[in-house]
Amino acid sequence: MRSSGTSTPAVTIRGVTKSFGEVRALDGIDLEVAAGTVFGLLGPNGAGKTTTVRILTTTVRPDGGRAEVLGVDVARFPRRVRSLIGLAGQYAAVDERLTGRENLILIGQLTHQPRRRLRARADELLESFKLTRAADRPISGFSGGMRRRLDLAASLVHHPQVLFLDEPTTGLDPRSRNDLWAMIRKLVDDGTTVLLTTQYLEEAEQLADAIAVIDHGRVIAEGTASSLKASLGATIIEVTFATPGEARGALSALDRIIPGAGVDDLVVGGPVVGGAARSLDVVRALDAARLAPTGLTVREPSLDDVFLALTGRTATHTGDPDSDVERTAAMAGAAR
Ligand SMILES: Nc1ncnc2c1ncn2[C@@H]1O[C@H](COP(=O)(O)OP(=O)(O)O)[C@@H](O)[C@H]1O
Numbered sequence: 142m143r144s145s146g147t148s149t150p151a152v153t154i155r156g157v158t159k160s161f162g163e164v165r166a167l168d169g170i171d172l173e174v175a176a177g178t179v180f181g182l183l184g185p186n187g188a189g190k191t192t193t194v195r196i197l198t199t200t201v202r203p204d205g206g207r208a209e210v211l212g213v214d215v216a217r218f219p220r221r222v223r224s225l226i227g228l229a230g231q232y233a234a235v236d237e238r239l240t241g242r243e244n245l246i247l248i249g250q251l252t253h254q255p256r257r258r259l260r261a262r263a264d265e266l267l268e269s270f271k272l273t274r275a276a277d278r279p280i281s282g283f284s285g286g287m288r289r290r291l292d293l294a295a296s297l298v299h300h301p302q303v304l305f306l307d308e309p310t311t312g313l314d315p316r317s318r319n320d321l322w323a324m325i326r327k328l329v330d331d332g333t334t335v336l337l338t339t340q341y342l343e344e345a346e347q348l349a350d351a352i353a354v355i356d357h358g359r360v361i362a363e364g365t366a367s368s369l370k371a372s373l374g375a376t377i378i379e380v381t382f383a384t385p386g387e388a389r390g391a392l393s394a395l396d397r398i399i400p401g402a403g404v405d406d407l408v409v410g411g412p413v414v415g416g417a418a419r420s421l422d423v424v425r426a427l428d429a430a431r432l433a434p435t436g437l438t439v440r441e442p443s444l445d446d447v448f449l450a451l452t453g454r455t456a457t458h459t460g461d462p463d464s465d466v467e468r469t470a471a472m473a474g475a476a477r
């Protein structure tokens with residue numbers, strides 16, 4: 142049952158630190174998730190997303206700081222916390238030899254659900270996750286999308302109030318991803334609080350009311366998908382040329398239209414304010430400079446763009462700080 146009318150946040154994290162040997166996975170992280178909302182923890186590989194989820198789901202103890210789920214301290218009362226939460230992850234935690242239905246019943250038994258109601262609960266979950274037809278097949282034959290759906294169903298057997306989803310759609314094809322998004326939205330409509338981690342701004346935008354961007358175990362930005370995008374101009378324009386020389390030439394031709402423009406080999410681009418209409422100005426300026434592009438792209442910002450603006454590096458190249466030097470220099474400050 143959900144408590145209504147109280148202001149206890151679903152999740153509170155204050156100054157949490159966690160190291161694994163030399164690696165400082167969490168470096169003083171602060172978060173608050175309001176009950177009844179979807180919170181997106183957005184960051185590249187290695188940012189500390191899974192460690193945060195593992196602390197909140199009591200499988201890892203924090204070194205310092207405080208973490209609470211519905212006001213219950215995760216380090217002091219892990220069993221109580223486990224009774225309140227569900228966890229579904231990137232790696233579906235299910236028994237291969239059992240059928241979908243058997244898995245759900247087993248999990249119900251492990252979480253001490255009333256035996257009488259287990260079958261009905263399993264049927265209900267199989268139905269809502271479109272697994273009824275496959276319910277009595279061993280899951281070793283399930284597709285990736287079916288496994289994720291079963292994993293999500295399994296995390297809900299005991300009616301958790303707060304659900305943690307660690308990269309729920311990573312590796313899924315677009316259709317399965319859309320199905321899963323719809324199912325997550327339905328859960329939220331029914332009152333479950335969700336904290337999900339993702340590497341995709343689009344996913345956070347589709348699902349999350351509030352987003353925290355994390356990097357190196359710290360929160361580096363907070364807001365909604367649209368406020369994060371708006372902080373760098375809502376549109377990205379990129380122009381491609383046949384040679385790096387032309388691309389560099391275009392950089393100066395475009396510097397007033399794309400104020401934070403950067404060049405990366407054959408591509409010149411950056412965030413603009415004023416939307417797709419600015420692409421007309423780009424075409425005019427290139428024409429005046431007698432530069433003929435081989436491609437012109439107008440798109441929404443991705444996590445990479447947000448991340449580049451915030452940190453000066455791209456999210457996909459975190460291990461290689463030198464690879465984006467030119468764009469970094471040109472785009473530094475675009476977020477502000
Ligand atoms: N059990 C572990 N032992 C050693 N290092 C770890 C362990 N778990 C995580 N790390 C390290 O901590 C950092 C954060 O990892 P993680 O929380 O898994 O990030 P994310 O989920 O955002 O990819 C990474 O540098 C990772 O290599």
Ligand SMILES: [Mg+2]
Nearest residue numbers: 190191192307
């Ligand atoms: Mg992870």
